[in-house]
Amino acid sequence: MSEHRKPDLSSDRRRFFRIDDEIRLYYKKIPDNQLQDNSATGLNAFGDCSLATALDMMTQESQVSLHRLERNDPDVAEYLKVLNNKIDLVARALLIQKMELSEQKTRNVNMSASGIAFDSEELIQPGECLEIKMLLSSSMAVIITYGKVVRCEKNADMDKEYPYIVGVDYYRMPEQDREVLIKHVVKRQIQQIREEKESS
Secondary structure (H helix, E strand, O other): HHHHOOOOOHHHHHHOOOEEEEEEEEEEEEEEHHHHHHHHHHHHHHHHHHHHHHHHHHHOOOOOHHHHHHHHHHHHHHHHHHHHHHHHHHHHHHHHHHHHEEEEOOOEEEEEOOOOEEOOOOOOOOEEEEEEEEEEEOOOOOEEEEEEEEEEOOOOOOOOOOOEEEEEOOOOOOHHHHHHHHHHHHHHHHHHHHHHHHHO
């Protein structure tokens, strides 16, 4: 995504680093009252997605114990890593199939832990509410969140498939989902810097 396609958000919304990325993304419009009702129920509104996010958090929490085990018994630690990867792979595959994300095309996005701008095939008016499902490529994590459209403008790249760029602010995103997004943004930023250095 080129520089001129980044969302023109005010400084108070730039609390987090933003990156250009390419992810599988699905969205649908929802009524404003549904946004209010669902945000109040927290993680229970997201079902299996909450399980996937919880798995990510548990993996992070177990890292200290795993590092300790690596020093004392590296063979057992290696075996546990393999088991963890198997569980993670199965959970992701089931979740992606259930949520139809595997059938979605990738979209160019500019994202942070506070909001996202993405390619869209339709004009969406500012103020409209969306439910958004994202598959993050770097970790295969799935995030489901709600948001409000803050802007929608013509795609400067004259993309016929995606003629619009839609900017969205997340609405009451659970902190553990926000942590997953922050980790993804940092990881992708490091990857992109490394790729730029290697290509120069």
